[in-house]
Amino acid sequence: MTSKKTAIITGASSGIGQATAKELAARGFHVMLAARREDRLVELKKEIEAAGGTADYKVTDVTSADEMKSLAESALEKTGSIDVLVNNAGLMPLSFMNKLKVDEWDRMVDVNIKGVLYGIAAVLPIMEKQKSGHILNVSSVAGHMVFKGSAVYSGTKYAVRAISDGLRQEIDPSHEIRVTIVSPGAVETELTNTITDEDILNSFKGAPMKMLEAQDIANAIAYAVEQPPHVDVNEILIRPRQQP
Secondary structure, eight states: OOOOOEEEETTTTSSHHHHHHHHHHTOOOOOEESSHHHHHHHHHHHHHHTTEEEEEEEEEEEEEEEHHHHHHHHHHHHOOOOOEEOOOOOOOOOOOOOOOOOOHHHHHHIIIIIIHHHHHHHHHHHHHTTTEEEEEEEGGGTOOOTTOHHHHHHHHHHHHHHHHHHHHHHHHTSSSEEEEEEEOOSSSSGGGGOOOHHHHHTTTTTTTOOOOHHHHHHHHHHHHHTOTTTTOOOEEEEOTTOOO
16 A cells, blocks of 8 residues: 555546646655546546656546445555546537537436546545545536536536535544635637537637646645645636636
């Protein structure tokens, strides 16, 4: 078992999850990488270890409560504790509601809401037993405002904020368990690759904007994680400077 603190990161195969895994590993965490694409996880583990960090991985579908529980159990078995969970896995297939992309709605609810709930369910009993831990749930600027095409996506991200704040209020005050909502604005990641509504894609063709990089969000997550135990960073809302 490692003496390092352990961080589980879902959606670790790309984007924010990948950047966060590298950042936390560089700061001394043992990272447990979770995603569905094993080839990406294998490569990321190699990169982290080549840079002097430590990592394990487990192929995980966040829409399965059993697989999320197995992920947590595997991390606990390997390291003896779960200190951080970054519930990062998410989908953003934006569409106008009259396109009736019901399958995409279902998938967003499964990944963006149930995935977060299953992550919490997997680690909370362990953290309560430890009387310490930190759960970071990735929401979005779309969890603060609704825009055309974001109705369902925003609904899922508002839910993440509500679930997170409710959990924060329920934590036993004698426990050093913290809950943070991370709400990124536009980030240069693969997230838009799931959009199939051509009208939405065409609406993106406007004035150029310098988007955030995944590393910017990783830095924000690291900031929240490294605060003293009595400091609970409740929410980080981070936009590109040019984003309304």
